[in-house]
Amino acid sequence: MAGNPSQAANRAPLEKIRQVSAVINPLAGSVPDDARARLDAVLSEFSVPVRYEIMDHDCEAACERARAHGSDAIIVWGGDGTLACALNTLGPDSPPILPLAGGTMNMLPKIVHDEAEDREACLRRVLRAPTVLELAAGEVEGHRFYVGALLGGLTRLAAPREALRKADIVRAVAEFTESNAFGLDTPMHYHIDPDGTANGSDQAQALGIFLSDDPARPGFDVLAAAPENLFDLAYTGLTGLLDDWRRAAGVERVSARTVTVDALASTGLEATLDGEPVTLARNAKFELIEGAARLLAARKA
Missing domain, CATH: 2.60.200 (Tumour Suppressor Smad4)
Known part of the structure; x- marks a missing residue:
């Protein structure tokens, strides 16, 4: 389901990221054991301080703690389920979310970062030229999906x-x-x-x-x-x-x-x-929710 992030139609340049929070799901399919060290290495290149929240089994609580830090952006490193949880928990009024691929299918990161798989390279591009994307969502029976x-x-x-x-x-x-x-x-x-x-x-x-x-x-x-x-x-x-x-x-x-x-x-x-299985009622209505979330991506030249 890869593509380009143009469904996030509204882009707003961000001059500089001064501080970030990072939510890491160590149980996600492809998050490396040294994820924190890798983020530290990249963020230190740009002199950006970071506060970490390591997920256990309560994604919502970890995201809420990250929001409370008052950062410019929240990095979320996990699979599609973790990213959907973060988007649903934080909403459009929170600092924008920078998604990093840490699952199996990684649908949303591929869209936001133009299919790039190298997580450190994605992060560097965003830190050099950040921009905020406004993302629409679909909703059915209280469940939201973004791809x-x-x-x-x-x-x-x-x-x-x-x-x-x-x-x-x-x-x-x-x-x-x-x-x-x-x-x-x-x-x-x-x-x-x-x-x-x-x-x-x-x-x-x-x-x-x-x-x-x-x-x-x-x-x-x-x-x-x-x-x-x-x-x-x-x-x-x-x-x-x-x-x-x-x-x-x-x-x-x-x-x-x-x-x-x-x-x-x-x-x-x-x-x-978004790759997560669910059983819906026999009759289901899918509705468009505009401006459902904000994401952080690299500004295009």
């Missing part, structure tokens, strides 16, 4: 995809076999609101609701796949497992600001929100 939501049986591919990213082929095969991701048992009916560029209803076997990357058109990009048979669904699913399922054949794209989804033969909707 995208996937709905339907293909969301079961999350576990084997994570195993593949960790190069655990045996586990990936086992997870894939158990997932039943290609079962034709999750049809959905979705409705696009009349304020979007498209208006109407349709059915889909897999549905993606992503924050738009067009600053002139804030809203959702809705991608729907309605394969006619198991082979078509398997092709779409394997594309999602190995690459980005939005590139698969048979996926249609429309725009909206509100999307209502009904599971036609289920007690609930299987979904992942």
Whole structure:
């Protein structure tokens, strides 16, 4: 789900970062054991003092403590779940959040930092030329997401995809076999609101609701796949497992600001929100929240 951060349409230059707080989740998938030492090394280059909060199992409390320090920015180093927690806890009225990739998929850091994976390099670029991005969010049943939501049986591919990213082929095969991701048992009916560029209803076997990357058109990009048979669904699913399922054949794209989804033969909707699995009610309404959070990124030349 990589892309550019243009869905964070409003950019405000920041002259200099004078002090930061840092929230580190040592339990996240790819946060190194020496994360604190690495941050110290980079921040000392710019003479920026830092106060640390090391997460245990209470992300909200760690973020609240970081906010209380009164810093110019809050570095959050963790996975997608940690970053979503920080954005939801701190909100747009707190110091901007500088996300560093520390998980498996790292969707938000890839968007904010233009897919860069080197955490120290990202931090140096931001410290040299910081800018604040205003980020929109999607909301459903009290849950917020900042990159995208996937709905339907293909969301079961999350576990084997994570195993593949960790190069655990045996586990990936086992997870894939158990997932039943290609079962034709999750049809959905979705409705696009009349304020979007498209208006109407349709059915889909897999549905993606992503924050738009067009600053002139804030809203959702809705991608729907309605394969006619198991082979078509398997092709779409394997594309999602190995690459980005939005590139698969048979996926249609429309725009909206509100999307209502009904599971036609289920007690609930299987979904992942920014990579985190959740079960939603059989009828779910996705709404756009503008100005939901502020992020810190490097100013472009």
